[in-house]
Amino acid sequence: MPFLDHLEELRWTLVRSVIAVMVCAVIAYIYSKEIVELLHRPAPDVKLIFLSPTEAFMTYLKVALYAGLVIALPYVSWEFWRFIVPGLLAKERKLVPPIVLFTVICFLLGAAFAYFIIIPFGLKFLVIGFQNEFLTANITIGKYLGFVMTMVLVFGVVFELPVLAYFLSLVGLLTPQFLRSKRRYGIVIIFIVAAIITPPDAFTQSMLAIPLLFLYEISIWVSAAVQRSKKRKAVLEG
Template sequence: MNSNNQTVIEHIEELRKRLYFVVVFFVIAIVGGFFLAEPLIHFLQRSDSAQSLELNAFKVTDSIKIYFQMIFYIALLLTSPIILYQLWAFVTPGLYEKERKVTLSYIPFAFILFVTGIVFSYAVLFPYIINFMMDLNVRLAIEPTIGIDYYFSFLFQITLPFGFIFQLPIILLFFARLGILNPQIMVKYRKYAYFGLFVLAAMITPPDLMSHLIVTVPMFVLYEFSVWIAKIGYRKYLKSEEMRLKEEQVAEQERLVEEALEQQRKQIEELNSK
């Protein structure tokens, strides 16, 4: 059904069905998370960053809290392609078949970028932040006592946002491919975007130049890559719109020809009847 022909109630009902499907799959993913959470926690505890620390549990509930947090994030990761697909299916009924297929192909890349962002922040950013904090403790003659709950919460706080940040190129490409976003706007307001990214990097990194650069430079590169890929998507949108207009013009001409032929046929029939 075309979205233009749906009423508000029908839109809400369709959204409800899609959310219900996402929730069902999320529950199934949670069940799978019960089997994956413990091995993944052990893997993270054996990392170089964690082995250099003595992790403590200050509450009896710390272990179960970490366990369920890990299950939740595993389920979120496993469900993310389903969420993206349902979002795509909800917002693209008015597109042509070719545009639907093209935008549908973005979903695997969005998932890959999400995982890439998490891996990047875990392998590059997180160890540097931990080492910076430990070196600072040594310089200040402070003996840290680190809770395992705080360690994993800090790990999630650093890694998960980068999963979403790394999806920026796909999101902007999607909007540009639909004609919603003009890449020239991104170019025009580049300096404001850079300032926002600079501030965001300062908020999630320690107060030293190197860690700030480790975060800021990839963000700037990601933004420029997003602009470049959005331009490609927007050019394809303009080309598809041009083809659509030509098809509509051809269809209109064919309709006029058919009307003229039909009118001539009627005139001939009237003459013959006389």
């Protein structure tokens, strides 16, 4: 297929994906109240307010857009899979379903970890723990849901670290020896990344950095497994 035809196909893939996200966002907005209630469950003791006539409405729109993106993700993934599959070899096509499944599982594990552990524990420490007869928390719905959705998405993405390690090891750009030798630098980078992508408090940063350290060790194991598999394959073929 000529290059311009590839660009045209990519354009229509993007157009169909955006339309799917928008349609799912409209459907999600119909159930936005239920979605907001679901996002509020990790911290039922936190009372939410809004300070302007449009804040609640705009927040519900944002929630619907995020939900639409998540709901449409399987279709969007299928669209991009349909776009790239003609350029793959038969043996490469066989790897895609398990890789996609592993990617989805890692994202869901990260999102669930944030929803069931990080958010309740973090809000209990940051909000409930500091309230007393002199201090009362008044959190706007926009700030609260922004915090919750950010945590869910961030943890979902960072739990993809083993998947990234698998791909880089598969193409020879990463080795377990490199990860082990650069572990101390990796720890520093992890805390820097946690400071950048989380709210500006040491507690939340640490709650992200600790799982990242654990995922770093898992990535070493994944890279080592890929290396062993490549060596066995080389022996059998040689």
